[in-house]
Amino acid sequence: MRTQVGIIGAGPAGLLLSHLLHLRGISSVVLEKRSRDYVERRVRAGVLEQGTVDTLVEAGVGERLLREGLPHHGIELRYGGAGHRIAFEKLVPGRSITVYGQQEVVKDLIAARLAAGGDLRFEVEDVAVHSLESDPYLTFGGERLDCDVIAGCDGFHGVSRPAVPEGVLSVYERDYPFAWLGILARVAPSSEELIYTRTERGFALHSMRSPTVSRFYLQVPADARVEEWPDERIWAELRARLESVPGFTLTTGEITEKGVTPMRAFVAEPMQYGRLYLAGDAAHIVPPTGAKGLNLAVADVRVLTEALAAYFADGSTGLLDGYSDACLKRVWRAQHFSWWMTTLLHTFEDEDPYGRRLQLSYLDYVTSSEAAATTLAENYVGLP
Numbered sequence: 476m477r478t479q480v481g482i483i484g485a486g487p488a489g490l491l492l493s494h495l496l497h498l499r500g501i502s503s504v505v506l507e508k509r510s511r512d513y514v515e516r517r518v519r520a521g522v523l524e525q526g527t528v529d530t531l532v533e534a535g536v537g538e539r540l541l542r543e544g545l546p547h548h549g550i551e552l553r554y555g556g557a558g559h560r561i562a563f564e565k566l567v568p569g570r571s572i573t574v575y576g577q578q579e580v581v582k583d584l585i586a587a588r589l590a591a592g593g594d595l596r597f598e599v600e601d602v603a604v605h606s607l608e609s610d611p612y613l614t615f616g617g618e619r620l621d622c623d624v625i626a627g628c629d630g631f632h633g634v635s636r637p638a639v640p641e642g643v644l645s646v647y648e649r650d651y652p653f654a655w656l657g658i659l660a661r662v663a664p665s666s667e668e669l670i671y672t673r674t675e676r677g678f679a680l681h682s683m684r685s686p687t688v689s690r691f692y693l694q695v696p697a698d699a700r701v702e703e704w705p706d707e708r709i710w711a712e713l714r715a716r717l718e719s720v721p722g723f724t725l726t727t728g729e730i731t732e733k734g735v736t737p738m739r740a741f742v743a744e745p746m747q748y749g750r751l752y753l754a755g756d757a758a759h760i761v762p763p764t765g766a767k768g769l770n771l772a773v774a775d776v777r778v779l780t781e782a783l784a785a786y787f788a789d790g791s792t793g794l795l796d797g798y799s800d801a802c803l804k805r806v807w808r809a810q811h812f813s814w815w816m817t818t819l820l821h822t823f824e825d826e827d828p829y830g831r832r833l834q835l836s837y838l839d840y841v842t843s844s845e846a847a848a849t850t851l852a853e854n855y856v857g858l859p
């Protein structure tokens with residue numbers, strides 16, 4: 476079997492790459508170890524930057540996103556007994572974000588690939604990459620797929636990054652001493668906009684998916700397990716953190732999904748080796764506070780598509796050679812923004828009173844200075 480681009484992973488990065496390549500007349504095969512049902516139900520991100528929405532719409536997969544996605548023109552920062560709105564329409568006119576579940580993006584992309592006769596293989600076993608320097612190929616479940624190029628879109632725990640010979644990649648990473656417990660609940664959102672809350676009990680985030688489904692996150696200890704968090708405990712803790720301004724009442728409902736996500740930052744440089752190109756979480760992850768992970772995956776894929784289109788058009792390798800450098804600028808900006816949002820809003824156990832006062836002082840600055848609020852807003856909606 477032979478294809479132009481062998482893609483490992485049917486997350487947002489792998490599926491979007493396969494779709495964008497198809498639009499350029501370039502063939503690909505996507506190999507995914509999980510079932511279609513599993514990837515379509517995996518609840519994760521929800522905030523799409525303007526650039527991500529534009530990419531999906533331009534690629535013809537934004538019809539449901541435009542119909543069902545929820546455009547947001549601001550977020551609330553809540554701390555010290557008061558809420559403060561970061562108003563995108565005033566600070567970054569014409570730019571906004573759209574709340575639309577990652578698994579809905581995944582469903583839309585899978586539907587588009589299958590409608591176009593795309594080759595997506597689910598529940599594929601033992602994917603391995605070979606001969607990255609020249610004539611690369613993939614093996615899986617006893618089969619062999621020869622490729623011109625391999626795209627490692629297999630997330631943080633995939634097989635493509637570890638296949639790069641030792642000593643080639645420089646790795647930068649940081650683990651945070653806490654995790655996020657995320658839930659989905661069948662209840663109307665208690666607020667029209669997302670609320671990022673800092674309290675002495677820890678961080679909480681009120682998000683949503685639709686007029687009848689809400690999404691919440693709680694800062695929990697790094698070793699927290701879902702079993703330690705029965706529904707009543709989750710609602711009590713969300714109340715304690717979110718009902719921290721006068722007049723705000725949290726409406727509760729049936730919890731339909733729970734999961735714990737570790738908070739970690741990671742970058743592997745360069746994002747390429749030989750004929751292998753890494754995209755999305757396979758190359759870098761951010762703590763979720765700035766909502767950047769999915770958006771970075773989409774940005775990588777945009778760059779990789781242009782580079783591959785040039786390569787397959789006339790054999791030119793300039794854009795492919797510069798792929799990693801072209802992506803890493805945005806990656807590091809997002810790393811800094813995610814670190815900044817995380818340290819601004821979470822409680823750190825080893826923080827001394829001086830550190831806590833610094834954190835509150837910075838929150839006061841961000842919510843009172845237009846320049847500081849603009850910095851937050853333009854990073855949140857996404858840099859061009």
Ligand code: FAD
Pocket residue numbers: 483484485486487488489506507508509514518519520521522523577602628629630631632633634655657736754755756757763765766767768769770771772
């Ligand atoms: P993934 O989605 O991880 O996809 C990789 C795929 O590869 C998976 O389907 C996996 O099953 C498959 N795979 C792995 N190993 C193999 C193998 N050996 N063989 C074959 N297939 C393999 N980002 C945002 O932008 N905004 C947000 O609001 C946001 N919130 C988040 C909230 C949470 C709770 C979490 C966990 C993440 C959040 N993120 C957010 C991050 C975002 O979900 C990820 O950055 C995004 O999923 C990256 O996409 P990807 O395609 O690179 O990787």
Ligand code: DHB
Pocket residue numbers: 519520521522669680682683690763764765766767
């Ligand atoms: C969501 C996730 C995030 O990481 C974030 O910062 C905002 C919203 C969400 O899943 O809705």
